[in-house]
Amino acid sequence: MENKMRFSPNKWKVFGALIGAIGGYFYWSEIGCLTGTCPLKSQWQTMVPYGAILGFTISGIITDILKKK
Structure with a gap:
């Protein structure tokens, strides 16, 4: 028997969270607040x-929509 690596059922949510984290970092580095007075973006x-x-939530919504179809 071949031992295949199985992913959890939430693999797309985890992948979405990872992409969202990378996107958050690039948002901070490229657009973020220059003055440092913005509590979220600084x-x-x-x-x-x-x-x-945000990525986890959006990927969960997309996954649920695709499961219904």
Whole structure:
């Protein structure tokens, strides 16, 4: 028997969170707040988790829509 690596059922949500975290970092580095007065966009430590949560949520919504079809 061949031992195949299986992914969890939430692989697309985890992948979406990873892409969101990377997107949050690039958003901070390219667009972020220059003055440092913006509480959300001024530090990468806040933008990366925010992007991950956003990516996780969006990929979950897309996954649910595709499952219904």
